[in-house]
Amino acid sequence: MKKVNLLLTLPLLLLLVSGCKKDEDPGFVRLNFDHQVNGQELKLNDTWYDCAAGHKFQVARLKYYVSNFTLKNEKGDVFQTREVHYRDIENPDTRSFLLKNVPKDEYTSLTFVFGLDEITNVDGGLPNTTTNINMEWPLPGDQGYHFMKFEGRYDSLGAGVLKNFNLHTGATGNNQNFVQITLPFHHALSMDGGTWKLDLSMDLNEWLQNPNVYDFETFGPMIMANQNAQLMLKANGNDVFSVISMDKE
Numbered sequence: 001m002k003k004v005n006l007l008l009t010l011p012l013l014l015l016l017v018s019g020c021k022k023d024e025d026p027g028f029v030r031l032n033f034d035h036q037v038n039g040q041e042l043k044l045n046d047t048w049y050d051c052a053a054g055h056k057f058q059v060a061r062l063k064y065y066v067s068n069f070t071l072k073n074e075k076g077d078v079f080q081t082r083e084v085h086y087r088d089i090e091n092p093d094t095r096s097f098l099l100k101n102v103p104k105d106e107y108t109s110l111t112f113v114f115g116l117d118e119i120t121n122v123d124g125g126l127p128n129t130t131t132n133i134n135m136e137w138p139l140p141g142d143q144g145y146h147f148m149k150f151e152g153r154y155d156s157l158g159a160g161v162l163k164n165f166n167l168h169t170g171a172t173g174n175n176q177n178f179v180q181i182t183l184p185f186h187h188a189l190s191m192d193g194g195t196w197k198l199d200l201s202m203d204l205n206e207w208l209q210n211p212n213v214y215d216f217e218t219f220g221p222m223i224m225a226n227q228n229a230q231l232m233l234k235a236n237g238n239d240v241f242s243v244i245s246m247d248k249e
Contacts, residue, residue, distance in 0.1 A: 025193040029071070029099040030249070031110075031200060033087045035062065038205040044089065048155070052209040055216060057154040057165070059204065062089040063135065064148035066097075066181075067120065068113040071189070073105050084120065086131055107189040110198070114237055115147030115178035121171055137170045139224060146170050147178060150207065154216050165216045167207065168224050169233055177230045179237035185246060199244040206240040207233060 035042040037049040037059070048056040067084040085097040116125070121144030126132040137143040150167040171177055189196055208214040212232045223229035 026101040026103050027191045027193045028195040029102055029189070029191075030195055030197045031069075031085075031097045031099065032095055032197065033066070033085075033097070033200055033202065034095070034244070035089060035202045035204060038203060042089070042204065049205065051154075051205060052213045053215040053217070054157050055154040056158060057152055057216070059150070059152040061149055061151040062204070063087065063146075064114065064150075065116055065135070065145065066112050066114055067116055069099055070111040071099070071102065071105075071107040072109045072111065074108050077105070079103055079105070079107070082120075084116065084126065086135070088131075102191050104192050107185070107191060109182060109184045110243075111180065111182045113178050114181050114240075115169065115176075116145060117178055118176050121145060121147075121176060121178070137224070139170075139172070141173075143171050150204065156217060163216065164221050166221055166223070167233065168222075169230060169237075170224065172225060172227045172230055175227055175230065177227075177234050179234055181238070181241050183241060183243050185243060187246075189246060195249040196246060197249050198246045200241055201244045202240050203242070204240075207236050210236060210239065212236055 037047075040047065040049065042059060042062075045058060045060055048058055051057055064087055065084055066087065067082065069081050069083065071079040079099075079102050081099060083097075085094075087094045115121070120126065123136075123144060125144055132145065135145045135149070137145055147169040148167065151165065153162050153164050155161065156163055169177060183200070212235055214229075214232055214236065219226060219229045
């Protein structure tokens with residue numbers, strides 16, 4: 001009977017097992033959330049920007065939730081997570097969000113909810129932290145949280161009359177008003193362990209145009225109970241985000 005040299009074959013077997021395991025290892029996708037205004041860098045309380053309604057405006061605050069992240073391949077198979085990420089432009093620690101345990105696959109798009117879906121967007125739907133308490137929606141009933149606080153001031157038609165605006169999005173009654181964002185990739189995200197980095201950019205000007213011209217003068221400084229304003233912003237929100245770059249770290 002032919003004898004097998006186990007001392008020689010054992011390292012080879014370990015190498016093969018190790019190699020197979022590595023191929024099956026899940027990876028990570030790091031999402032970076034950055035901001036601009038029609039190609040200009042976003043600077044708080046500093047720069048005047050033009051909008052389609054004819055006003056110049058400045059941004060004083062930007063805070064929002066994104067959630068329910070989904071990666072899809074060409075066949076429509078998905079990796080999903082219902083995790084919620086809070087972004088505050090004044091807090092650099094909130095810039096990035098890590099999708100963990102992403103299975104090996106060739107992903108072609110990212111979908112997420114801007115805001116919170118109807119399951120999470122209820123009173124007490126998020127952990128009772130100071131941040132979440134400050135983002136609670138101050139309307140009566142089980143209305144949950146602000147989806148976004150986009151605040152600043154504008155020069156009314158360049159007349160030198162400065163007024164405040166508060167684009168606060170969220171639910172009104174039975175209208176949830178969250179936005180479903182889908183971002184196709186420039187090329188396939190080939191996940192095979194390791195970490196991919198996706199730089200995403202929100203263009204704040206897109207909240208104010210396309211398909212609807214949003215006019216601060218029409219809706220006034222507070223829109224929390226104004227479903228017409230909420231619907232206009234929801235429609236405009238479909239294309240506020242874009243993929244700027246995607247690289248393997």
